[in-house]
Amino acid sequence: KNQVEQSPQSLIILEGKNCTLQCNYTVSPFSNLRWYKQDTGRGPVSLTIMTFSENTKSNGRYTATLDADTKQSSLHITASQLSDSASYICVVSLQTGGFKTIFGAGTRLFVKA
Amino acid sequence: DADVTQTPRNRITKTGKRIMLECSQTKGHDRMYWYRQDPGLGLRLIYYSFDVKDINKGEISDGYSVSRQAQAKFSLSLESAIPNQTALYFCATSDTRQGFYEQYFGPGTRLTVT
Numbered sequence: 279k280n281q282v283e284q285s286p287q288s289l290i291i292l293e294g295k296n297c298t299l300q301c302n303y304t305v306s307p308f309s310n311l312r313w314y315k316q317d318t319g320r321g322p323v324s325l326t327i328m329t330f331s332e333n334t335k336s337n338g339r340y341t342a343t344l345d346a347d348t349k350q351s352s353l354h355i356t357a358s359q360l361s362d363s364a365s366y367i368c369v370v371s372l373q374t375g376g377f378k379t380i381f382g383a384g385t386r387l388f389v390k391a
Numbered sequence: 392d393a394d395v396t397q398t399p400r401n402r403i404t405k406t407g408k409r410i411m412l413e414c415s416q417t418k419g420h421d422r423m424y425w426y427r428q429d430p431g432l433g434l435r436l437i438y439y440s441f442d443v444k445d446i447n448k449g450e451i452s453d454g455y456s457v458s459r460q461a462q463a464k465f466s467l468s469l470e471s472a473i474p475n476q477t478a479l480y481f482c483a484t485s486d487t488r489q490g491f492y493e494q495y496f497g498p499g500t501r502l503t504v505t
Contacts, residue, residue: 282433310492321395321481321496322434367433371492376447379492381433 280305282370282382290388295358299385301351301368309373313342313353316365316384325353325366355387363389394418395497397482403503404472412467412500414482423465424483424494425449425457427476434481440465441487472504 282303291297303311310329314322326335326342328351335342339356355362368382395416404410414423421442426434426449436449438457446457454476456468469476482497 312492319499321483321498322494323496324493327493377436377439377441379436381435383431383433 280370280372280378280380282368282380284366284368284382284385286385287383288386288388290390291358293358293360293389293391297355297358297387299353299355299366299368299387301353301382303349303351303368303370303380305349305370305372305380307373308346308349309371311342311344311351312369312371313340313351314367314369316367318364322367358387358389360389360391363387395482395484395495397480397497397500399500400498401501403505405505406473408472410469410472410502412480412482412502414465414467414497416463416482416484416495416497418484418486418495419462420484420486420495421462422485422487423459424485425455425465425467426481426483427451427478428481428499429478437467469502469504472502474504476502477504478502 285300312327313325316322325340328335328344341354344351365384365386367384370380372378398413424439425437428434435451440459458466480500483494485494
C-alpha cells in the first residue's frame with residue numbers, strides 16, 4: 279500500500295533553534311518527493327522538490343534530504359523564526375501514466391519567542 | 392493579485408443543497424486539481440484535469456462533479472451536500488511544460504454542511 283508517514287505530528291521549538299522533520303514513504307514506483315509549507319488558513323506552498331537521483335536540496339534556511347534506498351526524507355530548518363510556525367507536508371508522487379500523488383498528514387511546527 | 396483564486400472562501404450550507412466552488416488561475420497552466428483536506432489527514436485528490444477536454448477522477452470523487460469551463464477555470468460541484476463533506480477544499484494548478492509535479496495551490500474554501 280502506498281503511504282507517506284510524517285513525524286512528529288507536532289513540534290514546539292524556541293526561536294533561533296534548529297529542527298528536523300521526518301518523512302517515511304512506501305510509494306512505488308517513486309518519481310519525486312516534495313516538501314510544502316502550509317500556513318494556517320492558507321494553501322500549501324512548495325519548498326523543495328527532489329527526484330530519485332537527488333539526495334539534498336536547499337531553499338534558504340530549509341534543507342531537504344532524500345534517501346531513496348531507505349525511503350526516507352527529512353526537512354531541516356535552520357535558525358528558526360516565528361514565521362516558520364506552520365504545517366510542513368511531505369508529498370510523494372508515483373511514476374505512472376496518469377497522476378498519482380500521496381500527501382502526508384503533515385507536521386505542525388510551533389516556534390516560540 | 393493571487394495567481395490561483397477560489398470563491399467563495401467560506402460557505403455554510405444545509406444537507407441536500409447543491410453548491411459550486413470555483414477556481415480561477417492566471418498562471419497559464421494546463422493542469423488543474425481539486426483536493427479536500429480534513430484534520431489529521433493528508434490532502435486527498437477529488438478530480439483533476441490535464442486540459443480543457445480531459446477530466447479524471449481522483450481517489451474520492453463520489454458525491455462530487457467538476458467542470459473545466461476554460462483553461463483558466465475549474466469548478467467543483469457537490470450535487471447534494473452531506474455533513475461528511477465538511478472540509479477545507481483546495482484548487483491547485485501545474486504546468487506540463489515545467490515538469491507538472493510542481494503544484495500551486497489556491498487559498499482554500501472552508502465548507503461547512505449542516
